[in-house]
Amino acid sequence: MPDGMNVDYDGLIPNNVDLASDARVKKALETWHPGYIDWWKDMGPDGFQEALVYLRTAVSVDPKGWAKFDYVRMPEYKWGILLAPRVEGRLIGFGSHKGEPAWQEIPGEYRGMLRRLMVIQGDTEPASVEQQRHLGKTAPSLYDMRNLFQVNVEEGRHLWAMVYLLQKYLGKDGREEAEDLLRRRSGDADTPRMLGAFNETTPDWVSFFMFTFFTDRDGKMQLEALAQSGFDPLSRTCRFMLTEEAHHMFVGETGVQRIIERTCEAMKAAGIEDPGDTARIRALGVVDLPALQRKVNLHFSLTLDLFGSEVSTNAANAYNSGVKGRYREDKLDDDHRLLDSTYPVLRCRDGAIVQEAVPALSALNMRLRDDYVADCQGGVNRWNKVMEKAGIAFRLTLPHVAFNRRIGEFSAIEADPEGRVMDAGAWAANRDRWLPTGDDNLYVTGLMRPVDTAGAYASWIAPPKVGIDNKPGHFEYVKLWDA
Amino acid sequence: MSRIDFQTEPGRYRHWRLRFDGAVAELLMDVDPAAGLFEGYELKLNSYDLGVDIELSDAIQRLRFEHPEVGAVVLRSAKENVFCAGANIRMLGKATHGHKVNFCKFTNETRCSIEDATEHSGQTWICAVNGTAAGGGYELAVSCDSILLIDDRRSSVSLPETPLLAVLPGTGGLTRITDKRRVRRDRADVFCSTEEGVRGKRAVEWRLVDEVVPPSAWEARIRERADEAAARSDRPRAATGVALTPLTRRFTDDGVAYGFVTIACDRAAGRATVTVAAPAGPPPATLEAARSAGFWPLQAARELDDAILHLRANEPALGLLVLRTEGAAAQVLAHDAFLEAHQGDWFIREVRLYWKRLLKRIDMTSRSLVALVEPGSCFAGTLAELAFAADRSVMLDGARAGDNRPPAALALSPLNFGAYPMANGLTRLRARFWGEPDSVGAAQARIGAAIEAGEADALGLVTMVFDETDWDDEVRIMLEERASFSPDALTGMEANLRFVGPETMETRIFGRLTAWQNWIFQRANAVGETGALKLYGTGVQPSYDKARV
Numbered sequence A: 001m002p003d004g005m006n007v008d009y010d011g012l013i014p015n016n017v018d019l020a021s022d023a024r025v026k027k028a029l030e031t032w033h034p035g036y037i038d039w040w041k042d043m044g045p046d047g048f049q050e051a052l053v054y055l056r057t058a059v060s061v062d063p064k065g066w067a068k069f070d071y072v073r074m075p076e077y078k079w080g081i082l083l084a085p086r087v088e089g090r091l092i093g094f095g096s097h098k099g100e101p102a103w104q105e106i107p108g109e110y111r112g113m114l115r116r117l118m119v120i121q122g123d124t125e126p127a128s129v130e131q132q133r134h135l136g137k138t139a140p141s142l143y144d145m146r147n148l149f150q151v152n153v154e155e156g157r158h159l160w161a162m163v164y165l166l167q168k169y170l171g172k173d174g175r176e177e178a179e180d181l182l183r184r185r186s187g188d189a190d191t192p193r194m195l196g197a198f199n200e201t202t203p204d205w206v207s208f209f210m211f212t213f214f215t216d217r218d219g220k221m222q223l224e225a226l227a228q229s230g231f232d233p234l235s236r237t238c239r240f241m242l243t244e245e246a247h248h249m250f251v252g253e254t255g256v257q258r259i260i261e262r263t264c265e266a267m268k269a270a271g272i273e274d275p276g277d278t279a280r281i282r283a284l285g286v287v288d289l290p291a292l293q294r295k296v297n298l299h300f301s302l303t304l305d306l307f308g309s310e311v312s313t314n315a316a317n318a319y320n321s322g323v324k325g326r327y328r329e330d331k332l333d334d335d336h337r338l339l340d341s342t343y344p345v346l347r348c349r350d351g352a353i354v355q356e357a358v359p360a361l362s363a364l365n366m367r368l369r370d371d372y373v374a375d376c377q378g379g380v381n382r383w384n385k386v387m388e389k390a391g392i393a394f395r396l397t398l399p400h401v402a403f404n405r406r407i408g409e410f411s412a413i414e415a416d417p418e419g420r421v422m423d424a425g426a427w428a429a430n431r432d433r434w435l436p437t438g439d440d441n442l443y444v445t446g447l448m449r450p451v452d453t454a455g456a457y458a459s460w461i462a463p464p465k466v467g468i469d470n471k472p473g474h475f476e477y478v479k480l481w482d483a
Numbered sequence B: 001m002s003r004i005d006f007q008t009e010p011g012r013y014r015h016w017r018l019r020f021d022g023a024v025a026e027l028l029m030d031v032d033p034a035a036g037l038f039e040g041y042e043l044k045l046n047s048y049d050l051g052v053d054i055e056l057s058d059a060i061q062r063l064r065f066e067h068p069e070v071g072a073v074v075l076r077s078a079k080e081n082v083f084c085a086g087a088n089i090r091m092l093g094k095a096t097h098g099h100k101v102n103f104c105k106f107t108n109e110t111r112c113s114i115e116d117a118t119e120h121s122g123q124t125w126i127c128a129v130n131g132t133a134a135g136g137g138y139e140l141a142v143s144c145d146s147i148l149l150i151d152d153r154r155s156s157v158s159l160p161e162t163p164l165l166a167v168l169p170g171t172g173g174l175t176r177i178t179d180k181r182r183v184r185r186d187r188a189d190v191f192c193s194t195e196e197g198v199r200g201k202r203a204v205e206w207r208l209v210d211e212v213v214p215p216s217a218w219e220a221r222i223r224e225r226a227d228e229a230a231a232r233s234d235r236p237r238a239a240t241g242v243a244l245t246p247l248t249r250r251f252t253d254d255g256v257a258y259g260f261v262t263i264a265c266d267r268a269a270g271r272a273t274v275t276v277a278a279p280a281g282p283p284p285a286t287l288e289a290a291r292s293a294g295f296w297p298l299q300a301a302r303e304l305d306d307a308i309l310h311l312r313a314n315e316p317a318l319g320l321l322v323l324r325t326e327g328a329a330a331q332v333l334a335h336d337a338f339l340e341a342h343q344g345d346w347f348i349r350e351v352r353l354y355w356k357r358l359l360k361r362i363d364m365t366s367r368s369l370v371a372l373v374e375p376g377s378c379f380a381g382t383l384a385e386l387a388f389a390a391d392r393s394v395m396l397d398g399a400r401a402g403d404n405r406p407p408a409a410l411a412l413s414p415l416n417f418g419a420y421p422m423a424n425g426l427t428r429l430r431a432r433f434w435g436e437p438d439s440v441g442a443a444q445a446r447i448g449a450a451i452e453a454g455e456a457d458a459l460g461l462v463t464m465v466f467d468e469t470d471w472d473d474e475v476r477i478m479l480e481e482r483a484s485f486s487p488d489a490l491t492g493m494e495a496n497l498r499f500v501g502p503e504t505m506e507t508r509i510f511g512r513l514t515a516w517q518n519w520i521f522q523r524a525n526a527v528g529e530t531g532a533l534k535l536y537g538t539g540v541q542p543s544y545d546k547a548r549v
């Protein structure tokens, strides 16, 4: 087994970076640790700190077989520093340093840029834990509750991952940033998280699944781009985070899929053909598909804002300097410098949406967003298969990228989900057709009743096809009482 | 290229909004990305170009003249998470050197006028930085009397020019942080080389801002600060403002005609003659009657200001400005007396301060200035400052044959002895007589008198005196010679000679802007094909010639 693949659980902080022989960083992390635990107790899952949760913990960073499952109290979870194994002789794969050996230390000239990228990435990790902290109380099953907590502890570990990089490679500034990551709070008026979507609430489980499908997927795209970085420790960190992130995508995608399955099943059993027959469908205690579409519209558009401006100098700088690549840069077949190529970008010109060829370097946010949309579309297609199989005449679609935007080209205009530009009055008049209504929210909130009997599921969601760690259907994923 | 127009009014603003609430006004920056002055760049993130600053300058003027009730102005951004990203870099990358220099000069004059309003007009400017304030955006904040920074753990102030753009925080940023905000110089060094800037407590500790305020207390604290400042103001709450009505201007191929000011261009000779006319009659009988845009000192100042700005921006090849006046010196002096008698009035104070700033603008204009003092001219009091601002003044001795007007005369008023200090803090006469302080007193003793050529020469008030026999030839040769010199050498020489004596923050700002920034703007490291300004936004790193100069 290559060096650094096994995790050292002997010290306070599990790691595969030989923390034991790095006194400075060890001390910094041990100083930061109590604050983290305080943060987890204050802002982590509300009401379940004593519950025994069947969680996976990494024991090795070997992509096959890295996890071990067991019951854990969340505050005792083994958060640690895990990096994908070092690839000997790794070269920078893109930008002006292409072909040079990957950096093992931060080059001084890119210090600010790397710091900014790591802080922004780091800030999203605890943010989602904060956003989701009340959901345990309305979990539709112990299985789902366990998945929520698994996502939560892993987001906590992702925070550790960024904090390690900040503390190891950015000295005093890095330690200050690490402290600030614990001080900001999602949605707080005075100390909000850095990005808009991470200050929205996640009020119910439908939102949670949408969030993990759409917003965690933005995290995945960002991690994929950073995994290409010429700064090797960042690349290795992100590569390992991606293995965890895959589970978050799974939770989101199967969560929505199970809602759809349940709705289709209930509609068929009741002989309802029209997906828009809201009153009758809701009387069955399931989520009607048009309401689901409105949730899709909301979460997709909020998440697109996370990609920043379509045409961006920062993105260009980060690429050219070898700090942040494209999605799957190593699989792309071009010169990996992009100095002379262009990329088509949708822009807003005199109130109309037009396509323009923009220098490819400046269009990297747009490119990553396009890759993201394609990735989302795959999941949406799988959802639609469920309805097709069930014979329900409804299909979910992703709204146009100009719909409901606050950042970038389209923040200045209003467009409907098909991308037709309209004035603010017309948009407002139709808003309730496109985005979750007060009624939708009331109805969905009403469905959110906890189900905490092992093997039982709420009325609005189908059971999963297979259990976690291949456990049987009645398995008690969370032991609430006998802690 | 179309003419850059310095006249605007709030109804036409594309980038700013004014809000009024009693003694507090808010000026909101909301730059329209699509409304740049030129093609080829977008004004993203509240970045600015000259067009944005022209509106700002207009807003400052209107706040002073049209709003006597306003004692505090809150400058803030209407955009979320960004205060102002500074001068637009793509615009700078594309602009000619001349445009960049003019742009920086004008923006600096505008920032100085904010400082002047706080210091002298009883209108205290408070900056509410709600979002990132970078580069020129932070400089704008620093031109205010105090800076509040929202403490949302992301908003920061920065001067990232050196690491990011290979130029200086050049509109006075460097000088203002050390001289005005008194930031310790080693901290300033750290601050100016840190791209992401400084936020929160450290920003206060380093004196980069005055106060950080949590978002929940933000609006209330701004209002509190503004109310405190407004309460200290001596401006009359109940007074009615004076509307700055549109100037009457007629542009032709050969010049511009205003009410009291004309510009006549002689392109072949590379010069423009700027003539200012005296008021047609005596000053108004009462202060009340004076309060209008038609009050001669105000109208003439607005016209001359516009004329100078027009020449700077649109007529770069006219390197020589011939300054003339015409009309009754007695009426000019009568108006000066009126300005002196009512100097305690808010409006008259504004008019005097306006002339002060206008004359500074003329001092700062990189054109050769020659004043011709001829029969029929009225270089008296306030208008005599034009002769003192000039690099040379030439006076005709006696009368011309067939001209029955009295011989040319200069006249002085009390306003020449304190109302219009230059950037270096000196009156133009004190600067003129820097090596002979007694000459100031000698001139002062002649306040009100018609000082003809012989005496003017003896008092040292003019450079040269010629009688009719020599006048035409001497003047022609002098102007032709001037126009033949290197414009760069002239600009440098004139700027050196105009500002004698002490340095002030203002002279340091303009001097260093001229010396350092304009040098850097010429260097390949900034503007060459692989320079930072040229490559900004492409993602490609600049490559520098590392040799120190």
Ligand SMILES: [Fe+2]
Binding pocket: A125, A154, A155, A158, A219, A245
């Ligand atoms: Fe994550």
Ligand SMILES: [Fe+2]
Binding pocket: A155, A216, A219, A245, A248
């Ligand atoms: Fe995640």
